[in-house]
Amino acid sequence: MVIEGSLPKKLKWLTLFRVVTISFLFGATVLLNLDDSVALIRDRENRVLYFCTVIAYAASLIYLILLRRLRSRAALVALTYVQLMGDVGLAGAFVAITGGSASVFTFFFSLTIINAAIILYRRGAFTIAAAATVTFLVITFVSGDSLRWNEVIVNLLAFFSIAGLASYLAEQVRRTDQEHRETIGSLEDLRARHEHIVASIGTGLVTITNTNRISFFNAAAEDMTGLRESEVIGVPVDRVFPSVSPVLSVVNPDDYTVGKIVRETLKNRALYVQWSVSPLRDAGGAQIGRILSFEDVTHVMDMQEKMRRSEQLAVIGNMSARIAHEIRNPLASISGCVELMKRPTHDPETGQRLMTIVLREIDTLNRWITDFLDFARPKGVETRKVDMGRVLQDTIDAFQLDPLMESHRAVVNAPIQCFVHADPMRLKQVFWNLLKNASQAMPSPGIIHVSVGIRETANQRWAIAEIADEGEGIPDDIADKVFEPFFTTKERGTGLGLPTCYRIVQEYGGIMELESAVGRGSTFRVVLPLAGGE
Structure with a gap:
């Protein structure tokens, strides 16, 4: 038998139930005999009822006193059995004075058995049922009623x-x-663990409602902003x-969006903050807001900037050595x-030929210097919202007039508008540059296939421009180097055209891709983030 920690509380309720029941019987008896004051006082049954009422009140008082002093579980269990046995005795007294085995108050036994089941469960219930059965049999024999076994058996079975x-x-x-209590305990443990985890993480965590009002603000967010949760809830x-x-x-x-980096001012300091956004749902799966996590990535951005500058200096150093080498040859020819x-012996035809060589080498030097400055000189990234397809079409219209396109033609497939943030001139x-490379890759007449479309990834939508030729393709060992500065397979190329294109696309947050197969041509892709709202 398991006795729960709520036993004292149950005993108090049992005492209250007893007092209320006996008080109700006493009050009902008095009301029914108000017209006959003599019977109210002298009637034997009434006197027994008064005596039982006094005994019940006195016993209840004693029980309450003992309940305040007893601490051990065994003592409380013993007190419970005493009270229930006393209740069986009171029920027996009421039954005895109201008709014996035929009394309508035999249900008091049942109430006592139910109380025993509630407090002491199965063992207590059957113990009190046995006591009630014995009491009922004793009352039947003592009262002198004829023993009707069918009634005894019915009551026995009922008890x-x-x-x-x-x-x-x-x-x-x-x-x-x-x-239920175990579930509540588990939920409390889970809630405490969750709160501890949320409070311990170093990333700022904010939850907002569907109306974009703050509903939660963790300790890291408080530390990063200098604001208390109580100050921002509902803001x-x-x-x-x-x-x-x-x-x-x-x-x-x-x-779910991860990695949005923006400039933010926190504690009067300009920082780079990386935001991640995910939906906040209730137990039924309905969205009730969003979860925003953020962290200060200023030191990472500073480190990346330093690395970029170091890489740029290294590239410029390498370029300087390559440029010096490439310039030395034209200068030697010019010299x-x-x-x-300067010799007076040469004829006019020789002088004209020498002058042509000088001009050609000067043009080579100018092209080298122009490409070098275009690649190495940093430019401010000025952007506006432009339609990539429109810019590409304008470029093709102008390029059609170039002599390189005399034997080629461009087929354009741009069914949709793809807006990006970029400088249209760059x-x-x-x-x-890509169109020029495509035309130079096809020595015989061919078609340049141009298309514009959209690519969707988990966290971003991208605008894509493809320029594909029908040339011989690029071997894998060369394809891996085409975006490296000064790498070229052209006789008079500078090797800075594609690296410059790659750098421009990177400045706008995009990438360039190359897909090529020997004998099947090459496809260059310009991939840029799609402008917001598209």
């Missing part, structure tokens, strides 16, 4: 049936209550984080021609 049913229900209630999130509005405006509420032109420079 034990009630004991079985009531104890079963009490056990079920106890088990359910225990499971629009863009009032605390002005930079988050563009992030939320381009994010679908149902999407030799000038020395020959974007034209990229497309022009």
Whole structure:
């Protein structure tokens, strides 16, 4: 038998139930005999009722006193049995003075059995049922009633049936209550663990409602912003984080977005903050807001900037050595021609030939210097929202007039508008270079296939421009180097055209891709982030 920690509380309720029941019987007796005051006082049954009432009150008082002093479980169990046995005795007294085995108050036995089942469960219920059975039999014999075994058997079965049913229900209630308490304990542990984890992580965590008002603000967010959670709960999130509005405006509420880096001012310091956004759902799966996590990545951005500058200096150093080598040859040719032109012995035709060589080498030097400056000199990234397909079409219209396109033609497939943030002039420079390379890759008449489309990834939508030729293709060992500065397979190429295009595309947050197979031509792709709202 398991006695729960709520036993003292149950005993108090049992005492209250006893007092209320006996008080009700006493009050009902008095009301029914108000017209006959003599019977109210002298009637034997009434005097027994008064005596039982006094005994019940006195016993209840004693029980309460003992309940306050007893601490051990065994003592409390013993007190419970004493009270229930006393209740059986009171029930027997009422039955004895109200008709014996035929009394309508035999249900008091049943109430006592039910109380035993609630407090002591199965063992207590059957113990009290046995006591009630013995008491009922004694009353039947003492009262002198003729022994009717059918009534005895019915009451016997009733007592034990009630004991079985009531104890079963009490056990079920106890088990359910225990499971409920265990569930609540698990939930409390889970909540405490969750709160500890959220409070311990170094990333700022903010939850917002569907109306973009802050509903949660963890300790890391408080530390990074200098604001307390109580100060920001219910406040629009863009009032605390002005930079988050563009992030939320381009994010679908149902999407998970990671890695949005923006400039933010926190604690009067300009920082780079990386935002991640995910939907917040309730237990039924309905979206009730969004979860925003952010962290200060200023040191990472500074490190990347330093690395970029170091890489740029290394590239410029390498370029300088390559440029010096490439310039030395034209200068040697120019120097030799000038020395020959200084001699008075050469004829006009020789002088004209030498002058042509000088001009050609000067043009080579100018092209080298122009490409070098275009690649190495940093330019401010000025962008505006432009239609990539429109810029590409304008570039093709102008390129059609170039002599390189005399034997080729371009087929354009741009069924949709793809808006990106870029400088249209520099974007034209990229497309022009790719078109020129495509035309030079096809010695015989061919078609340049041009298309514009959209690519979707988990966190971003991209605009894609493809320029494909029908040339001989690029071997794998060469394809891996085409974006490296000064790498070229052309006789008079500088090797800076594609690296310059790659750098321009990178400045706009995009990438360039090459897909080529020997004998099947090459395809260059310009991939740029699609402008917000598209």
